[in-house]
Amino acid sequence: MAVENPVLKAKGATWWVTDETQKGGCPAHTKASLGEFFYTVISEGVQIGEIWCFNPKFHRSMTLVTIYATPEQKQTIEEKSAFRFRPPPKVHLNSTSDQSAGRRALAEPEGEG
Numbered sequence: 001m002a003v004e005n006p007v008l009k010a011k012g013a014t015w016w017v018t019d020e021t022q023k024g025g026c027p028a029h030t031k032a033s034l035g036e037f038f039y040t041v042i043s044e045g046v047q048i049g050e051i052w053c054f055n056p057k058f059h060r061s062m063t064l065v066t067i068y069a070t071p072e073q074k075q076t077i078e079e080k081s082a083f084r085f086r087p088p089p090k091v092h093l094n095s096t097s098d099q100s101a102g103r104r105a106l107a108e109p110e111g112e113g
Helices: 006-010 031-043 071-080 098-107
Strands: 014-018 047-053 063-069
Touching: 031 047, 031 063, 031 071, 063 071
Parallel strands: none
Antiparallel strands: 014 063, 047 063
16 A cells, blocks of 8 residues: 555544446546546545556456545545445454354364364
């Protein structure tokens, strides 16, 4: 991820990623769609993070974009356009959740100790 803008950070900004599960939620690989997306996002003063086009060889390919924005900026963008955002996925290493505890219990043979 990019370095976070300190002004946005002080206002409570967080990272968001375009939501590919919603119809029109993320821009397509076209001049019109990308132009509309970036015009809308930049006009709100948010920080753009990473841009990833699923397959740039194909016209209208899905393009995922991360932005650093306050909840108010995100809401304004979603009201002005069809683009939608969701929190980015988080990776949990060495999780202590019930699910991982269950796997540990299955891996340990009973009666040894």
